[in-house]
Amino acid sequence: MPRCRGLAETGGEAMVTGPYGWLIRRGLVQRRSCTDQRCDDGIRLDTGGECENCSNVVHIRRARRAKIAAQVDRELPGLSERERRRVLEERLREQVAIEAEDLVWRREQARRDAARAAARERAERERQEAAAAEAVRQALPCEDCSRDQAAGLCEACDHRRQTETLIGEAALFAAAGSADLTDPGSVAAVTAKARTAIGSSIAAAWQEFLKITDVAALEADPEAERDAYAFTAFDTARQAVQEFQTTALEMLGRTEEAEAEARRAFRAEQGRPWFQHNPTGADAIAAATKTADAARGRVAEYLLATRLEQLREQTAALTEPAAAAPWTDRLPDLAARPLHGGTAGAVIA
Known part of the structure; x- marks a missing residue:
């Protein structure tokens, strides 16, 4: 089972009350040790076979170790086996740190390139939208004289x-x-x-x-x-x-x-x-x-x-409209007005 090691990492056997949730969140969580989205701990999730990318990484690491070991043997031929191993491990760590830093730099450059490309696309889209809006505006007639193609107001x-x-x-x-x-x-x-x-x-x-x-x-x-x-x-x-x-x-x-x-x-x-x-x-x-x-x-x-x-x-x-008088001031005047004949008769009746 490709997941047995992941199961061990979760603490081994446990009381599981919700199998589906436990599997998704704890037992079968994919571990990102490879850049391939289909790989999980060296196993391809789609085919079940070994991940070629991980195999390549293993070969690269072995080649790197062999190269550095040859350099140590060439530069320091009189070392004991223990001292040779110590020097080799130090140089391997240094090389891994350099490669990790280079990887971070390349990822950052890729992120910046993607951000610049997205910014260019956004700017181009905004330019096209502005050009379209300007074309619509230019087609508007003049508000005052109705001249065509006056952008809303002719010169x-x-x-x-x-x-x-x-x-x-x-x-x-x-x-x-x-x-x-x-x-x-x-x-x-x-x-x-x-x-x-x-x-x-x-x-x-x-x-x-x-x-x-x-x-x-x-x-x-x-x-x-x-x-x-x-x-x-x-x-x-x-x-x-x-x-x-x-x-x-x-x-x-x-x-x-x-x-x-x-x-x-x-x-x-x-x-x-x-x-x-x-x-x-x-x-x-x-x-x-x-x-x-x-x-x-x-x-x-x-x-x-x-x-x-x-x-x-x-x-x-002078240009502000006069404020209407409040109802408390207007009602006495309205009440004092005589009603029309028909209306007055109806009210009296």
């Missing part, structure tokens, strides 16, 4: 949306720089003026573009004309944001808060130890002026950020 409509956002941002910069934030009318007037100015700039930029392009060819392709106008408006609005931001910072830099901070910074720099001997000299004045300008700019940036936040909060409050 012209995308530029139009961005232009609207930029115009709103520029209007906020204009209001933050010069409007009275406590007066909604003032804010509305400044933002409307800014929007009108940007609209005029877009119209002027479009006319300049028409002067340097083939108008006939442009008119022959309505989509190209639409795309060109959308990009012109977008580019003009983008420049307007920068201009309105710069103007707002300049105006806020002339406020009393900014001027007061600039004066404090000027005096502080002028009073530095290295300028005490000549605080009104050219070097001291130049350094103090530079420091004052930097302080004025910081205050302007802080004021701009604060005012923009206030404007956005006001805009959000």
Whole structure:
């Protein structure tokens, strides 16, 4: 029986209450002494014969022992039999350790190669899935104008949306720089003026573009004309944001808060130890002026950020839907309403 040695390893005879479970977990557990999955302790589970792989291993081990023994005899010919056996066993252990380390390294390399191959397959699969998803997305029509093959939003409509956002941002910069934030009318007037100015700039930029392009060819392709106008408006609005931001910072830099901070910074720099001997000299004045300008700019940036936040909060409050009154407040009004004639008669009856 190929399993008698495994049975002995389990402790020999024992009281077995569940034969199947005992056989699977204790008595007939396959021992992995060979790399062949069909081998168990030198016996092939499928044929019952000897495992060729184990036979090869035995031959290899015998050849290795003979080779090392020949090396010992050649290098140390005068050893006694006992000393020769000791040296041989030491060298065999060293060789086995080297081979075991090499086996571990080769298995680790195989594992890494398999992991890299799996990663490449996964990356290729993800690339194909992304390409398929992108192909589906590219086939979607435009949400705004229904143009085919627009990836959900054509370039012209995308530029139009961005232009609207930029115009709103520029209007906020204009209001933050010069409007009275406590007066909604003032804010509305400044933002409307800014929007009108940007609209005029877009119209002027479009006319300049028409002067340097083939108008006939442009008119022959309505989509190209639409795309060109959308990009012109977008580019003009983008420049307007920068201009309105710069103007707002300049105006806020002339406020009393900014001027007061600039004066404090000027005096502080002028009073530095290295300028005490000549605080009104050219070097001291130049350094103090530079420091004052930097302080004025910081205050302007802080004021701009604060005012923009206030404007956005006001805009959000105006666009939020009014909350419905609670039922406790609405029921008295509903109860006071007269019922319709037919309904009233039915209730009274």
